Amino acid sequence: MSDILTGLNxxxxxxxxxxxxxxxxxxxxxxxxxxxxxHRIAYMIEQGVSPFSIMSLTFTNKAxxxxxxxxxxLVDPHAGRNVWMGTFHSVFARIxxxxxxxxxxxxxxxxxxxxxxxxxxxxxxxxxxxxxxxxPVKYLQNRISMAKSAxxxxxxxxxxxxxxxxxxxxxxxxxxEIFKSYNARLxxxxxxxxxxxxFHTNILLRDFPEVLYKYQHKFQYILVDEYQDTNYAQYLIxxxxxxxxxxxxxxxxxxxxxxxFRGANIQNILNFRKDYPDYKLIRLEQNYRSTQNIVNAANxxxxxxxxxxxxxxxxxxxxxxxxxxxxxxxxxxxxxxxANSIFGFKMSRQLANKDFAxxxxxxxxxxxxxxxxxxxxIPYKIYGGMSFYDRKEVKDLLAYFRIVINPHDxxxxxxxxxxxxxxxxxxxxxxxxxASGQQKTSIWNIITSQMPxxxxxxxxxxxxxxxxxxxxxxxxxxxxxxxxxxxxICDTIGLVKFLKEDDSPEGIxxxxxxxxxxxxxxxxxxxxxxxxxGERLEIGLSAFLQEASLMTDQDNKKDxxxxxxxxxxxxxxxxLEFPYVYVxxxxxxxxxxxxxxxxxxxxxxxRRLFYVAITRAEKKLIxxxxxxxxxxxxxxxxxxxxxxxxxxxxxxxxxxxASFKGTRNIDEGFNFSNPFVRRTQTGGFxxxxxxxxxxxxTATPARPSNVTGNIADPxxxxxxxxVYHNKFGFGNVISTExxxxxxxxxxxFDTEGDKRLMLTFAKLIIIE
DNA sequence: GATTGTGCCCTTTTT
DNA sequence: GGGCACAATC
Numbered sequence: 187m188s189d190i191l192t193g194l195n196x197x198x199x200x201x202x203x204x205x206x207x208x209x210x211x212x213x214x215x216x217x218x219x220x221x222x223x224x225h226r227i228a229y230m231i232e233q234g235v236s237p238f239s240i241m242s243l244t245f246t247n248k249a250x251x252x253x254x255x256x257x258x259x260l261v262d263p264h265a266g267r268n269v270w271m272g273t274f275h276s277v278f279a280r281i282x283x284x285x286x287x288x289x290x291x292x293x294x295x296x297x298x299x300x301x302x303x304x305x306x307x308x309x310x311x312x313x314x315x316x317x318x319x320x321x322p323v324k325y326l327q328n329r330i331s332m333a334k335s336a337x338x339x340x341x342x343x344x345x346x347x348x349x350x351x352x353x354x355x356x357x358x359x360x361x362x363e364i365f366k367s368y369n370a371r372l373x374x375x376x377x378x379x380x381x382x383x384x385f386h387t388n389i390l391l392r393d394f395p396e397v398l399y400k401y402q403h404k405f406q407y408i409l410v411d412e413y414q415d416t417n418y419a420q421y422l423i424x425x426x427x428x429x430x431x432x433x434x435x436x437x438x439x440x441x442x443x444x445x446x447f448r449g450a451n452i453q454n455i456l457n458f459r460k461d462y463p464d465y466k467l468i469r470l471e472q473n474y475r476s477t478q479n480i481v482n483a484a485n486x487x488x489x490x491x492x493x494x495x496x497x498x499x500x501x502x503x504x505x506x507x508x509x510x511x512x513x514x515x516x517x518x519x520x521x522x523x524x525a526n527s528i529f530g531f532k533m534s535r536q537l538a539n540k541d542f543a544x545x546x547x548x549x550x551x552x553x554x555x556x557x558x559x560x561x562x563x564i565p566y567k568i569y570g571g572m573s574f575y576d577r578k579e580v581k582d583l584l585a586y587f588r589i590v591i592n593p594h595d596x597x598x599x600x601x602x603x604x605x606x607x608x609x610x611x612x613x614x615x616x617x618x619x620x621a622s623g624q625q626k627t628s629i630w631n632i633i634t635s636q637m638p639x640x641x642x643x644x645x646x647x648x649x650x651x652x653x654x655x656x657x658x659x660x661x662x663x664x665x666x667x668x669x670x671x672x673x674x675i676c677d678t679i680g681l682v683k684f685l686k687e688d689d690s691p692e693g694i695x696x697x698x699x700x701x702x703x704x705x706x707x708x709x710x711x712x713x714x715x716x717x718x719x720g721e722r723l724e725i726g727l728s729a730f731l732q733e734a735s736l737m738t739d740q741d742n743k744k745d746x747x748x749x750x751x752x753x754x755x756x757x758x759x760x761x762l763e764f765p766y767v768y769v770x771x772x773x774x775x776x777x778x779x780x781x782x783x784x785x786x787x788x789x790x791x792x793r794r795l796f797y798v799a800i801t802r803a804e805k806k807l808i809x810x811x812x813x814x815x816x817x818x819x820x821x822x823x824x825x826x827x828x829x830x831x832x833x834x835x836x837x838x839x840x841x842x843x844a845s846f847k848g849t850r851n852i853d854e855g856f857n858f859s860n861p862f863v864r865r866t867q868t869g870g871f872x873x874x875x876x877x878x879x880x881x882x883x884t885a886t887p888a889r890p891s892n893v894t895g896n897i898a899d900p901x902x903x904x905x906x907x908x909v910y911h912n913k914f915g916f917g918n919v920i921s922t923e924x925x926x927x928x929x930x931x932x933x934x935f936d937t938e939g940d941k942r943l944m945l946t947f948a949k950l951i952i953i954e
Numbered sequence: 955g956a957t958t959g960t961g962c963c964c965t966t967t968t969t
Numbered sequence: 970g971g972g973c974a975c976a977a978t979c
Binding site: 246274275297299380383447547738761782 | 955956962963964965966967968969
């Protein structure tokens with residue numbers, strides 16, 4: 187017991203020991219919320235709470251795995267593993283499988299991912315002969331997902347006047363009908379999409395009191411991580427399950443809510459006190475991750491948001507270094523500056539590549555960074571983008587597995603019926619879709635018992651052969667373990683042989699991916715060990731699929747060992763930390779993005795995203811922005827982000843590209859964009875008219891003793907330099923004009939604003 | 955029925 | 970710039 191409580195601060199200890207009743211933990215970034223949660227679970231188990239009665243929910247598999255690992259270290263692993271710990275989707279999919287019959291599904295239901303649902307919607311549009319321009323699939327997905335997350339059924343969607351009015355005004359009046367067909371097709375396919383897992387769980391708990399009763403009494407203790415990211419469907423599930431015991435503990439940080447575009451609702455945090463009036467609020471405010479300067483910078487930024495729960499995050503670490511702001515003249519140069527900076531820190535401070543992370547708003551920004559790192563010879567790894575489970579060949583093979591387990595899975599059937607090629611084309615597929623719509627049954631049933639007359643005999647035979655093959659696989663799956671079945675399927679369809687015909691580098695990767703998938707199945711099987719005897723359990727394909735359909739490759743591959751710089755979006759970086767963090771592309775219309783300038787709420791979400799970015803850094807934070815950038819193939823000019831201005835000025839130091847060697851040509855480019863810079867940079871280095879959280883003191887600095895150096899030759903003064911003037915103090919050279927004795931410079935002084943100086947008279951000292 | 959050409963549209967995305 | 974969907978080809 188002492189083990190579990192030692193090393194915790196006072197509020198953490200309170201969070202761990204307040205086991206009964208509703209508890210809300212508001213945890214700042216880096217305040218040890220995972221520690222509080224894991225120790226709490228361990229503490230409960232040690233206090234005699236049955237692990238089977240504890241449900242702990244997270245959003246990612248990775249977070250769940252990490253928590254499980256940490257709990258197992260604190261308590262007897264046999265007890266630890268019995269806690270219901272996982273993502274919302276995995277825990278409730280598990281419950282849905284055992285209760286599937288109530289809802290008209292079988293326990294082998296398939297989970298459709300975003301791509302499957304996209305294909306399905308495409309089929310519906312085709313069937314209804316609707317234009318994909320009038321009804322963009324992405325828009326439909328969004329609309330349907332939002333409805334399901336808000337627990338609005340397709341029928342309610344159609345009956346709701348407001349919603350219908352919205353769709354009518356958007357010139358998309360048929361969305362409701364499409365929604366209905368979509369659900370009908372899912373149900374016919376014995377399939378659920380991601381949102382359905384939560385939606386159907388709610389239906390289950392709402393309409394089947396005995397089921398509700400069972401789980402309310404089973405899960406006496408409920409813990410929820412990242413509560414600020416829950417949507418209405420998740421909120422209501424938790425509320426229902428916790429209604430009897432009210433031993434519910436939620437952990438969140440409203441300042442880190444960055445998924446509202448996915449339906450996450452901050453109100454859930456704000457409403458907690460209404461739902462559980464006698465709740466206990468615990469604040470974890472001490473940040474153990476970052477230096478004071480970084481914490482203060484984050485605080486000064488987030489202070490600009492109106493909607494937030496009051497808290498003061500603090501750090502008792504050293505003040506640390508100032509936050510560096512780098513200005514580049516182009517996206518290419520931004521990459522170079524970042525790569526040079528990393529190289530410099532590595533050399534001067536003996537750091538490893540893995541001490542660095544480069545974070546950006548959009549994935550497309552990775553390219554300039556990537557190219558610069560490659561030129562500099564720095565190993566890096568880009569996270570995000572195409573996931574292993576999104577690869578076509580992997581999805582193809584998985585589709586075979588899925589249809590063996592659930593033959594009514596139409597999307598899988600359509601995906602693989604002609605892969606490898608079997609002479610079954612688009613026309614045939616369309617006929618099958620239409621027939622299944624008319625007969626209101628799955629395509630599988632159409633092929634096996636109600637072959638439509640318009641399909642000619644040759645094609646019909648091909649279809650029957652396909653069905654026979656799938657049936658033979660199903661027989662094998664009933665007898666053999668997952669790996670042997672998978673291997674058999676793979677060999678029989680000749681997928682590897684088919685892929686090997688393509689010997690391009692991409693083709694070789696595809697073959698490797700198939701091998702990797704088979705390895706993953708093997709690995710998964712190896713992990714399934716009998717708890718009591720320690721023997722390996724034979725697990726079937728179905729069990730593997732259940733796991734794989736809710737898996738992303740984010741979790742299995744976090745090679746702690748390989749020493750690379752990390753590149754990822756800020757969204758992907760949530761929950762992670764790095765000693766040195768670069769946040770790049772801090773420009774208006776990029777970060778904050780142009781689409782988020784519309785409403786206050788959207789802007790505040792962008793600001794929270796910036797807050798998340800800042801708080802990833804432990805020791806040093808470097809921000810950068812470029813004055814121009816290629817976007818969608820054409821050059822765009824950008825102003826520095828307002829977010830830079832929102833950081834307390836005392837915490838920032840400016841670096842200039844002139845301080846880097848060999849940038850003469852860049853200076854020329856810089857002059858080119860000069861008029862623009864002058865326009866936006868009045869007063870201080872950045873726009874002065876922006877409101878500030880804390881006003882910066884404005885006194886002309888006396889010449890500090892560390893300013894040494896001689897009066898510069900006017901010819902040496904160049905745009906971008908940092909200079910010192912005896913009367914005006916420190917400033918930045920924005921531009922120069924004229925030559926020789928007539929040479930003038932526009933200098934923006936930190937405290938005195940813009941000055942145009944004749945260089946033969948102004949005695950400037952070059953600082954850097 | 956597969957392959958190449960042409961216009962179109964771009965965020966973030968735990969599951 | 971580039972990925973994707975659909976069309977025009979062979």
